[in-house]
Amino acid sequence: AKADGKSCVRTAARAIDSAMGRRARLARDLPAALEQEHFRMVYQPVVGVEERRILGLESLVRWDHPQLGTVPPDEFISLAEDEGLIVPLQRWVLGRATRDAAALHAAGFEVMTSINVSVRHLQAGCLAPDVASALAEAGLPPHKLILEITESVMLDAEDRLESDLATLKEMGCVLSVDDFGRGYSSLAYLARLPVQILKMDREFVADIERDERGATLVAGVLDLGHRLGLDVVAEGVETVGQLRMLEERGCRFMQGWLFGRPVDADSLPEVLTAFDWG
Ligand code: C2E
Ligand code: CA
Ligand code: CA
Ligand code: CA
Numbered sequence: 001a002k003a004d005g006k007s008c009v010r011t012a013a014r015a016i017d018s019a020m021g022r023r024a025r026l027a028r029d030l031p032a033a034l035e036q037e038h039f040r041m042v043y044q045p046v047v048g049v050e051e052r053r054i055l056g057l058e059s060l061v062r063w064d065h066p067q068l069g070t071v072p073p074d075e076f077i078s079l080a081e082d083e084g085l086i087v088p089l090q091r092w093v094l095g096r097a098t099r100d101a102a103a104l105h106a107a108g109f110e111v112m113t114s115i116n117v118s119v120r121h122l123q124a125g126c127l128a129p130d131v132a133s134a135l136a137e138a139g140l141p142p143h144k145l146i147l148e149i150t151e152s153v154m155l156d157a158e159d160r161l162e163s164d165l166a167t168l169k170e171m172g173c174v175l176s177v178d179d180f181g182r183g184y185s186s187l188a189y190l191a192r193l194p195v196q197i198l199k200m201d202r203e204f205v206a207d208i209e210r211d212e213r214g215a216t217l218v219a220g221v222l223d224l225g226h227r228l229g230l231d232v233v234a235e236g237v238e239t240v241g242q243l244r245m246l247e248e249r250g251c252r253f254m255q256g257w258l259f260g261r262p263v264d265a266d267s268l269p270e271v272l273t274a275f276d277w278g
Helices: 002-035 073-082 086-106 119-123 127-138 151-155 159-171 187-192 202-207 212-227 240-248 265-274
Strands: 039-048 053-065 069-071 112-116 145-150 174-180 197-200 231-234 253-255
Touching: 002 053, 002 073, 002 086, 039 086, 039 112, 039 265, 053 073, 053 086, 053 253, 053 265, 073 086, 086 112, 086 119, 086 127, 086 265, 112 174, 119 127, 119 145, 119 159, 127 145, 127 159, 159 174, 197 202, 197 212, 202 212, 202 231, 212 231, 212 240
Parallel strands: 053 112, 112 145, 145 174, 174 197, 197 231, 231 253
Antiparallel strands: 039 053, 039 253, 053 069
16 A cells, blocks of 8 residues: 555656646647647627527637647636737737638628637736727728637726727627636626626536526526626537526527537638537
8 A cells, every 4th residue: 555655646747747747748838839820710609599590609719739639728717818928929829810700700600709818917007008909900890709708807907998898899899708607706797897798607607407506506697697788698508408508598599519619710610500409
């Protein structure tokens, strides 16, 4: 048992070592990746239940590392924030996503595109001007763009951050609270900030079929959002059972593997044309 314990400790140490090695390596490689644009955007459908079609596309960033393969955003967004590289990364994301959206718009597809925003970009004070110049360069109408902001951002929302969000709204962009209900409960911000969309965290959706409590929580979030006049999007919808329960409780917008995985921009015209209600 003693030997087992020791080898466990050694294995754990090695795991931590290699995890730190990977993070350090990604930190080292990030500046060159930005310079050489080793990033790619993928797009996941957001579906209107009543409309029975794709109303939106959420843009999600990927890092194609020459040696390590595809690195997911959960691994490098916080890294970019810590390394002071999030603003250039988000500028790249804004540029790519607005150009892809403008191309779809020009081809006659009536969809909104959402972009995930970093708090740090807002705190840096250049989010609104960066969004404005990306829209202008791409030739995308502002009302086609949704900015998704995680709730934790709102926790330290200062007056200036709020006024930057108000500026974006005045420009015509749509604001969305992302991951609603995860970890924080800044309910008061929902009433105060100029958001139009609430994205219910997928943990709620995962629990909806588990027991009465899970279903009650989902109904509560939907009711809260609707009473505040917001559109509520359920995230992480994976099963027909979840779809039915959400539908029964008045949820009109959904996103998740049931409707489609994230795809490259090239596939979007086909995905948008071929989308068939399951
Ligand atoms: P998020 O904004 O909550 O995005 C949704 C995540 O859930 C995506 O993971 C998506 O692939 C995944 N997902 C979608 N449907 C399902 C489902 O049915 N089941 C499950 N289990 N998962 C589903 P992804 O692409 O790995 O992104 C992770 C997070 O990274 C995002 O969470 C977002 O917070 C952040 N992120 C992604 N792209 C960007 C970006 O361009 N900028 C910033 N600042 N953050 C980004
Ligand atoms: Ca999001
Ligand atoms: Ca989310
Ligand atoms: Ca998130």
